[in-house]
Amino acid sequence: MGTRGSGPAAVTSAEGGTAGAGRARAGRFRPGRFRRGLLAAFVAAAVVVPLSAAARPAIPAPAPASLPPLSTATLAGTYAANRADAAEASAMAAAHGDRGRAAADRAMASPARHLLAYDGRGTGRAVEVFGDPATARHIAVLVPGSDTTLDTYDRFRAGASALHRATGAGTAVVAWLGYDTPRTISTTALTAARADRAAPLLVRFVRELRGAWGTAPHISLLCHSYGSVVCARAAAAADVQDIVLFGSPGTGVDSAAGLHTRARVWAARGADDWIAEVPHTRVDLFGATVGFGTDPVSPAYGARVFAAGGGGHSDYFAPGSVSLANLARIVLGETAEVTRA
Incomplete structure (x- = not known):
């Protein structure tokens, strides 16, 4: 689930069936059956739409650089190597005729960018840090939702940059498109198939952050939309202090206790976030488990629910917003200052 106007926004109607069927079943509405019907309808659309769209040709790019483990001594070299990869990827994309990707890669190659990892192949991966992770007392790792690629990376990066400005010196913010x-x-x-593959990568990255600097920073996972499913899969093994779920469709478990983590678990949703209309259930359809279950902001889930203001699905890092202020407080460990919903 990504920005406003994307995601299962089509699954928003509370009406279904014919008028005659409605009269015949008056007083017998079954929410569980209704939600399963909505999910089945969306699955059908989700299968048809990609098959009817033209496939995008593969974009050539170099394989990621082989780099030494992160440390204070290797950090500058890591940045330089990844910028060089981005520059080469830009040239290859331009030669391939993909001017949009060439521009995205070229922006990544800027000397101002601090890339801990980069891979221009396919939809692309990038891990960019704001601030100095070697000296940071607090590190926030942002995990994005669906449709976040190198081509749409700027909107994800803007959120990380806004959070870094809100948290100030002594904090590093990582945009983890990993x-x-x-x-x-x-x-x-x-x-949860993509999340199952992503979770070990996220756990490995957190472990690398922990072991790189010889310090013990406060690490928070900030997990937006589908990214909350990734964080849920990583929660038991990731050594972090806080896990923050916002704009979440669910996590695939019934409660915060089901994450099996010692971290504090937080949840929030903006008042105008369309994700609230997605059925928070899990059903077996076509041999797969579809949906992610309990709403993380519901009392049944048991997370620490905080105020997110009136914003929509893409507004959690809007400068001056209630949600950004509370996210910054969580990252800084100022838990008593977090305003509750």
């Missing part, structure tokens, strides 16, 4: 996000209108956005 996995292949699903397309919003696809069956992959309704199952």
